[in-house]
Amino acid sequence: xxxxxxxxxxxAVLMLLVVSMVTFAVFFLVPRIAGQTTDQLATQYVGRNPNxxxxxxxxxxxxxxxxxxxxxxxxxxxxxxxxDFDTGTGIVHCPPPCFGYSFKNQQEVWPxxxxxxxxxxxxxxxxxxxxxxSGVGIGVLSALRRGTVxxxxxxSVALAGVxxxxxxxxxxxxxxxxxxxxxxxxxxNYISITVDPGKWAEALVLxxxxxxxxxxxxxxxxxxxxxxxxxxxxxxxxxxxxxxxERKVVVKHGLRATLTPIxxxxxxxxxxxxxxxxxxxxxxxxxxxxxxxxNAINNQDLPEILGVTMxxxxxxxxxxxxxxxxxxxxxxRVRF
Amino acid sequence: MTTADDWSRxxxxxxxxxxxxxEPEFYDSAPKPSDSFLELRDLRVHFPTDDGxxxxxxxxxxxxxxxxxxxxxxxxGSGKSVTSLAIMGLHKNTRAKITGEIWLDGEELVAAxxxxxxxxxxxxxxMIFQDPLSAMHPYxxxxxxxxxxxxxxxxxxxxxxxxxxxxxxxxxxxxxPASRVDDYPHQFxxxxxxxxxxxxxxxxxxxxxxxxEPTTALDVTVQAQILDLIRDLQQEFNSAVIIITHDLGVVAxxxxxIMVMYAGRTAEYGPTDDIFRRPQHPYTWxxxxxxxxxxxxxxxxxxxxxGTPPSLINVPSGCAFHPRCGYASLTGGRSxxxxxxxxxxxxxxxxxxxxxxxxxxxxxxxxxxxxL
Numbered sequence: 001x002x003x004x005x006x007x008x009x010x011x012a013v014l015m016l017l018v019v020s021m022v023t024f025a026v027f028f029l030v031p032r033i034a035g036q037t038t039d040q041l042a043t044q045y046v047g048r049n050p051n052x053x054x055x056x057x058x059x060x061x062x063x064x065x066x067x068x069x070x071x072x073x074x075x076x077x078x079x080x081x082x083x084d085f086d087t088g089t090g091i092v093h094c095p096p097p098c099f100g101y102s103f104k105n106q107q108e109v110w111p112x113x114x115x116x117x118x119x120x121x122x123x124x125x126x127x128x129x130x131x132x133x134s135g136v137g138i139g140v141l142s143a144l145r146r147g148t149v150x151x152x153x154x155x156s157v158a159l160a161g162v163x164x165x166x167x168x169x170x171x172x173x174x175x176x177x178x179x180x181x182x183x184x185x186x187x188x189n190y191i192s193i194t195v196d197p198g199k200w201a202e203a204l205v206l207x208x209x210x211x212x213x214x215x216x217x218x219x220x221x222x223x224x225x226x227x228x229x230x231x232x233x234x235x236x237x238x239x240x241x242x243x244x245x246e247r248k249v250v251v252k253h254g255l256r257a258t259l260t261p262i263x264x265x266x267x268x269x270x271x272x273x274x275x276x277x278x279x280x281x282x283x284x285x286x287x288x289x290x291x292x293x294x295n296a297i298n299n300q301d302l303p304e305i306l307g308v309t310m311x312x313x314x315x316x317x318x319x320x321x322x323x324x325x326x327x328x329x330x331x332x333r334v335r336f
Numbered sequence: 337m338t339t340a341d342d343w344s345r346x347x348x349x350x351x352x353x354x355x356x357x358x359e360p361e362f363y364d365s366a367p368k369p370s371d372s373f374l375e376l377r378d379l380r381v382h383f384p385t386d387d388g389x390x391x392x393x394x395x396x397x398x399x400x401x402x403x404x405x406x407x408x409x410x411x412x413g414s415g416k417s418v419t420s421l422a423i424m425g426l427h428k429n430t431r432a433k434i435t436g437e438i439w440l441d442g443e444e445l446v447a448a449x450x451x452x453x454x455x456x457x458x459x460x461x462x463m464i465f466q467d468p469l470s471a472m473h474p475y476x477x478x479x480x481x482x483x484x485x486x487x488x489x490x491x492x493x494x495x496x497x498x499x500x501x502x503x504x505x506x507x508x509x510x511x512x513p514a515s516r517v518d519d520y521p522h523q524f525x526x527x528x529x530x531x532x533x534x535x536x537x538x539x540x541x542x543x544x545x546x547x548x549e550p551t552t553a554l555d556v557t558v559q560a561q562i563l564d565l566i567r568d569l570q571q572e573f574n575s576a577v578i579i580i581t582h583d584l585g586v587v588a589x590x591x592x593x594i595m596v597m598y599a600g601r602t603a604e605y606g607p608t609d610d611i612f613r614r615p616q617h618p619y620t621w622x623x624x625x626x627x628x629x630x631x632x633x634x635x636x637x638x639x640x641x642x643g644t645p646p647s648l649i650n651v652p653s654g655c656a657f658h659p660r661c662g663y664a665s666l667t668g669g670r671s672x673x674x675x676x677x678x679x680x681x682x683x684x685x686x687x688x689x690x691x692x693x694x695x696x697x698x699x700x701x702x703x704x705x706x707x708l
Contacts, residue, residue, distance in 0.1 A: 234470040240426055241465075242485040242536070243458035253473055260475075332520045333474055 100303030120288035130212035139223025161217025170283035188284035271319020275312025370439035372399035379436035392418035394600040407587030410597035425453035462542035468529035479517035504535040527558035599656035606685030616687035
């Protein structure tokens with residue numbers, strides 16, 4: 001087990017390195033291959049009327065004149081060791097983990113991400129609780145009452161849930177519950193839970209429900225399908241043959257077997273979301289990682305894009321690792 | 337105060353037993369309890385489907401006493417397993433339509449409430465399934481599953497139940513039961529899993545044990561051990577055993593009586609000896625002819641039953657076996673028109689066949705017996 005975890009940890013670090021290489025290559029190598037000179041790359045940082053000397057100075061300052069592997073090496077070194085940046089008005093020390101300095105808005109990348117993370121975290125975790133409970137619950141009930149009105153209604157709603165895009169449901173929920181019936185007038189005005197838990201929840205209820213609606217629909221369908229399959233298994237018949245009550249047959253034997261693949265998917269979904277719920281955050285103007293990423297891309301702010309990509313990659317890889325370890329815990333047939 | 341029962345009482349308080357309009361003349365409000373330990377009376381298990389009604393069991397009757405073993409034999413789809421699941425009450429009443437009577441130790445089970453039957457399951461009647469790997473939950477240890485079975489019917493602590501589980505594993509011949517109790521099913525071999533399954537089924541000392549193809553998924557060498565085990569345990573517990581199989585060798589080994597099923601009905605029923613020595617039904621002949629034997633030359637071909645098992649939705653008219661029966665022409669058309677009833681040949685031995693006793697004897701002596 002320990003060797004497995006160590007091996008997977010090693011693999012995870014390797015995976016993150018590959019992610020960083022690919023991302024770095026996309027933003028620093030591809031423009032050069034496409035014919036852009038380092039001068040042109042540096043120009044955008046100089047100001048409105050760039051003259052060649054300024055451009056060249058900026059090129060040197062950003063290290064754009066150096067070979068690409070040297071630049072990549074410096075990017076990695078900064079994450080581990082930190083770096084001092086000359087902003088022109090003074091020296092900014094960027095402690096590790098240093099994901100670079102954005103010369104576009106004159107800020108370090110890491111603290112920006114750090115302040116965006118709790119927003120995305122609150123959104124993703126809150127939604128996860130809602131969708132897991134409602135999705136799995138509805139899925140189980142649907143499977144047990146297959147073909148009934150409840151099943152048909154639930155599956156129709158679920159079909160709507162997976163089909164309707166978030167930006168549609170989000171705007172709809174805002175139009176109804178913030179504007180027409182002002183139940184949540186402050187929806188989207190994120191306030192840290194440490195400041196005011198009530199306001200925090202009030203701002204997040206609509207985003208939670210909107211995001212959870214999509215995932216709950218997915219999970220209800222998954223759970224229903226899994227449950228239908230499991231309840232036809234021989235071991236369910238055995239459990240009944242023992243004289244077990246139907247409730248115990250369903251929960252202890254049926255659900256237990258159905259939940260294993262769902263936990264796997266849940267881990268990956270959550271990992272992906274914590275890296276940025278782009279659509280939900282944009283629709284509700286939540287200052288989370290997703291919106292940070294969108295802004296970075298709009299501004300072509302390379303250090304920010306690199307940083308947020310690495311962070312999202314980290315969460316996905318970490319979620320994968322946790323799921324793999326968890327799998328061995330829930331399914332005794334998996335041993336390392 | 338009036339109760340639901342009052343409708344049958346006359347003005348003077350006497351029970352009015354006259355049939356009501358639309359009610360059959362022979363209606364008997366309280367069926368007579370059975371004197372046998374287990375008795376099936378005209379059991380029918382029908383599954384309504386979009387294509388029609390699947391008649392998996394269609395009028396079965398038999399009795400079984402404590403300490404005796406009944407073998408139910410037949411091809412796949414002849415209704416063997418459906419019958420055993422009906423006795424255990426394991427059919428979903430939304431999917432299966434069950435009529436008739438099942439009497440177990442004085443209790444009628446078909447009309448009984450779900451909870452009443454559940455209380456009997458595992459305690460009074462238990463079942464061993466065909467494939468022990470899929471029949472055990474992969475996520476729980478063997479011990480946990482036996483403990484669970486025991487604690488449903490015995491209010492004891494986990495520690496006591498665990499001791500009992502280890503005892504049971506020891507009883508069915510699992511080595512080092514004290515450590516193997518914490519193993520998962522996939523860590524057991526096929527034979528050990530079936531032993532564990534038997535330990536689980538026997539954990540509450542059931543009086544009726546149903547074994548549904550208990551050795552089909554096992555190696556031949558292990559088969560014999562499992563059959564021995566079932567026989568030993570039966571003698572120890574004096575339980576009634578129903579063994580369901582398509583393997584005549586298995587029933588020859590274990591059963592006191594054999595019921596041969598075809599298309600949801602009894603084709604032939606009788607003591608094991610009679611079934612093997614003087615089989616009466618052409619289908620039984622076919623089963624015996626399909627049995628490989630070690631004491632014969634390999635050049636001798638097996639005698640398979642021609643054709644395929646019938647659809648249980650459109651069961652052939654008359655005798656369900658007639659399309660595959662080599663002697664159907666001898667009945668003068670009765671085999672296609674008339675459903676044969678089970679008639680006694682000799683004491684308990686009975687057969688559902690239109691052929692006359694002479695015709696059957698002649699066919700058996702001249703056509704079948706010399707080739708077996």
